[in-house]
Amino acid sequence: MSSAKNRMIARAAREIAPGMVVNLGIGMPTKVVNHLASDFPVCLHTENGLTGIGPVLPPERADRNLIDAGGAYVSTIPGSAFFDSATSFAMVRSGRLDLTMLGAFEVSANGDLANWKIPGKFSPGVGGGIELAQKARRVVVLTTHTDRAGAPKLKQQCTLPLTACGCVARVFTDMAVIDITERGFALIETLEGISPGEVANATDAPLILPEAPPPTF
C-alpha cells in the first residue's frame, strides 16, 4: 500500500473515540484496526454476528467457524458476544453503532454515498451496506481521492446507484480530510505535501477552503 493510503488509514483511526461501537467495512476500513492501541477501549462489530472482534489469525490458527463479514478469520477478546443476523442488524438500525467506516465509488456534496453497484460492470449485491450507511450514528468514508483513471470520486452529484442518501459526514482520502457541510464539501486537513489547491483540482465539486492553511496528516 502507498504511504499516502497508510497515512489516510492512520488518520482515520483517530476518528474512533474511546468507548465507541464501530463497524469497519470491507477493504481499507478494516485496516484501521491496525492503528488502534491494544488497550484502546472500543467495541468492533461485524454484521455476520460478533461484537468484540479480536485480531486476524493466520490459517493454521484460524477457527473454521469464526470469520468477519469480509471472510477474514478473526478472533475474540474477553467480553465478545455472538448473535444471529437479525440481532446484528437490530444493533445497526436501532442506533447502537456509533460509527461506521465504509469504502466508496462516489460521494456527493450533500453526503450521498454510492458504493455497491456499477451498472453493467459490477453488481454483486448490496449486503449490509445500506443499513450501515443509513443507520450508523456517524458514517465516514475511506477512499482514494480519484479512481484508477484519475477521475474524482467526490462529485456534486452521484452518477451511480445510491447506497444511501445524505449519510456521509466525513471523507478520508489519500489527499485530504473533507467534511460534508450544509454548504457542501469543506477541506479540513491535507496530506503532508499536498496543497489545498491540488485537493480542489481533484474534486468535482466546489471545495470550501479554510481561511488559514489546514493542518496536515
Add this chain to the structure above:
Amino acid sequence: MSSAKNRMIARAAREIAPGMVVNLGIGMPTKVVNHLASDFPVCLHTENGLTGIGPVLPPERADRNLIDAGGAYVSTIPGSAFFDSATSFAMVRSGRLDLTMLGAFEVSANGDLANWKIPGKFSPGVGGGIELAQKARRVVVLTTHTDRAGAPKLKQQCTLPLTACGCVARVFTDMAVIDITERGFALIETLEGISPGEVANATDAPLILPEAPPPTF
C-alpha cells in the same frame, strides 16, 4: 372438583396425540396434564418461555425463576428449552402449536370464542389468549356446560367481546363432547348418566344429535 369435571378433564387428555406440541390454558386445561402417563411423548409449551414443562413443585422445592404462564412453580424435563417472549409467540403464530386447550365464557355455533372480558365486570386484559386461539392448529375448549347461574355457555352467537373468530374445533364440558361443524354444534359423546336431550336442553343453539346413542365418557 366435581366428578363430572374430573371426567371431562380425563376425556380431554385423550385429545392429545403422541408427539404433539401443546399449550394448556390457565385453569381446568392445566389439570389435563395430570392424566398423561409419565412416559407419554408430548411437548408442553408455556407462553412465558418454556417448552418441555415438567411437574408442578411445592413451594419448598420451587425454583423462584421457573413458573408457567399461570404463575405455578413448574419444573423442567430432559430436553426443555427456555426462550424469550417474542420467540414463544413466534412458535404460536407460525403454526408450531399442534393443540391448545382453553377456557371459555361463551362459544358460538360457528366456533367463535369469548374468554377474556365481561364488560363492566371483568377486564384483566387478553394476555396470550388471542394468539393461542387464533393460531394454534387445533383449538379445543374446556368449560362447564352452563355458568353458575345455569345459563348455557354454548350459544348461537357470542354476546361478549370475542377472543377470536371461528377458532374452536371442539368443546369438552361436564356434560358432553361437542364439535363445531359447518352446520353448527354436533354432539359427539355424553358424560355417563347424561342423555343427549339433557345436553340439548342446556345448549342455547341447535344441537345435531348422532343417529345412534353416542359413546359416553
Add this chain to the structure above:
Amino acid sequence: MKLPDKRCRIDQAIATIRDGDTVMIGGFGVPGTPMTLIRALVAHGARDLTIIKNDANEPGMGVDHLLRNGQVSRLITTHLGLNSHAIGLMNAGDIRVEFNAQGILAERIRAGGSGICAVLSDIGIGTELAQGKQVVEMAGKPHLVEPALRADVALIHADRADPFGNLAYVATARNFNPLMAMAARCVIAEAETVVPLGALAADAVHTAGVFVDHLAELKELSGDYAVVQR
C-alpha cells in the same frame, strides 16, 4: 482493543429518569422483574411515567410500588389478572391502560429494538383489539399495523453479566428482558452476579453488551425475589 466497563451505582443510573418518561420494565410475574431498580425508581420519585410491562405484578410487589406511589399515569401491558389494585386504578380512571395481545406486545418492543417501524399482523382482526388501528391490505387481506414501541429507559434483570454489559438470563426470568434491552435509549440492567470480562462465554450471551448502557451488581437479593407463597 478492550471493551469499556459500564458498571455504575444504581441511584446514579436511575437519577437520569425524568418526569413523563416512558419506562420499559422486564419480567413476567416475579421472574425477571428488576425489583431493586423498581425500588430505586420509587425512591427517585419521577412521576407521570408511562410503564411498559407484561403485567403489573401482584399487590405490594414490583411495579405495584410505582402504582401505589402515584408515579404511573399510563400502563401498556397484556394482563393485570393478578393485581386487583391495578385493575381498581384502571377502573377508577387513575391510570390509563392499553392492553396488547402478549406476543404482539413482544413484537412491537422487538421492532422498536430492531429499527423496524411497525409489523403487520392479522392477530385480533374481528375483535375489539383491532379497533382504531391502521389497516393495510396485502394480497387482498387486511392486516393491522402494529407500531414499534421504544422507551426512554429500560429496566432489566439478568442472572449474570460481565462489565461490558453482556447479559445472561435464567429459566423463565428471560421473558421480555432481552427484547426491552434492545428498545430503549438508555438501558439499565441489574445482575445477580457480575463476572469478569471473558467469563461469560461468547456463545452463551443472551443480550449483547452493546445494547446495555449501565450495569449494577446486586449485592444481596431482597425478599422481593423469593418464591411467592400462595
Add this chain to the structure above:
Amino acid sequence: MKLPDKRCRIDQAIATIRDGDTVMIGGFGVPGTPMTLIRALVAHGARDLTIIKNDANEPGMGVDHLLRNGQVSRLITTHLGLNSHAIGLMNAGDIRVEFNAQGILAERIRAGGSGICAVLSDIGIGTELAQGKQVVEMAGKPHLVEPALRADVALIHADRADPFGNLAYVATARNFNPLMAMAARCVIAEAETVVPLGALAADAVHTAGVFVDHLAELKELSGDYAVVQR
C-alpha cells in the same frame, strides 16, 4: 411426559424436497452452511428450486454445487461478491436473483418464522432497492412493506443438538440459521454432535426443538467445512 425423538437419515429427510420448492439454507460464507445437507440435495436432484441464502458461497463450495447442477432457478440473497460463477449465471439470465439488504432479509425470514405478515422499514428509501415495493405512510413518513418470507424446507447447520431437535450454534456459524429454523414448513438440521436429552442446558438452547422436524448427526466432518485457504 418425555420429548419425541426426531433423529433421521439425511437421504430420507431430503427426499421430501420436490421440484419447484423454496429452500432456505443457513450460513454466511462457510460457517453455518449445511454442507452435507446441500450435497444430499445435489444427489437427490430436485430442480427449479428457489434458494434463500445470504450468499452463494464460493465457486465449487456449498450452494454453488446446486447452481452448477442446474437445480436453482431463483436466488433470494444479499451478496454474491465471492462467487463469480453465480454472478455469471445471473448476468447470463440462467438464474433470477433478488437482492435484499442483509438485515432486511434477516427480518423478512424472522417475520415468516414469527407469523408476522410483513415489517415496515425505511431501509433503502431513495435507492433502487425501494423500486416496486408497496409503500405505507405512518406519521406522515413513507415506509416500505417488506413481506415475510417462508420456505417449504430449511436446511440448518448446528454445532450441537439433542434428539428433540434443540440446537446450539457456535461462533459466527449462527448467522441466519436460527431465523431460517423458524421459517419453513419442514426444518431439517444437521448437527456436528448429538448429545442425550438433557445434556444441552435449557438456557443454552439457541433454537428450540419445536421448530425442528428432522435431525441428522454428522458422522464425520468433510473437508467442505475446513478453513478456506486463500
